[in-house]
Amino acid sequence: MQIAVEDDPGAQVRDLIDQGLDIFNESKAGPLQASELWVIARDDEGTAKAGLKARTYFGWMHIDWLWVSPEARGSGVGSALLNIAEAQARERGCSGAHLETYSFQAPDFYEKHGYQRFGQIDDYPPGHSCIWLKKRL
Template sequence: MFRIEALVDKDRRDLLRSRLRESNTAASPVLAALRGTPAEREAPLHIWALDPAGGLAGGLVGHTWTTWLHVAYLWVDAEHRGAGLGTRLLAEAERIAADRGCTASRLETWDFQAPEFYRGQGYEVVCVIPDYPPGITEFTLTKRLV
């Protein structure tokens, strides 16, 4: 008989993630052919924009994995929006990702956030999920990197 638990456990999460990666790599010829271990193929990518006083004006948090950049968060402080800071942060992330061998980028955004901004940066909508969360539409966008 199995015991089922619902609790946050970072050690178990990390073990589960490691085992899932190993299983995925073993089952996929494409993943198995890539150099390095699954953990070695994933690298954090953080970029920060600081104002003259050293305060956070914006930033991008993501990671590269295999040949993809995944942008998890991109934020610019309201007083700095419209000045091209988001474009600069995204371009720098794409440049670093390309230097790491990435050929594509992906991200998610909600309808009230920045889908038009990303389209303007060359991203294409590949998935639309209405009511996620209720009343909001989520978009997944991708871009081929040069």
């Protein structure tokens, strides 16, 4: 067997690895029932001004990212996106949500919404921390 570092192994190899991991995980933890969840805020012209991307699987929601444009920050749109995503996760049968954020991003925002820290790596990136948070829905 030959092992190599590859910048782009191609879609077929990525799918093979992704599906192989899903099959293994489902054999141990039950149906993955994975589904993407997008919540987008648009202005009157239809331009996206904020958005949340998450995935639901194994009865939890993982928030990949939540972004609010500079001009929309402080308007409550971030809270609205999070509340809608949590409601959708509940409808999908999720019992909790989790995410990772950096200390310079929004840990206080999530804590204000009932998320609790459960892990942290200091000096990642240098001078900051990577923080994991979770919430029971």
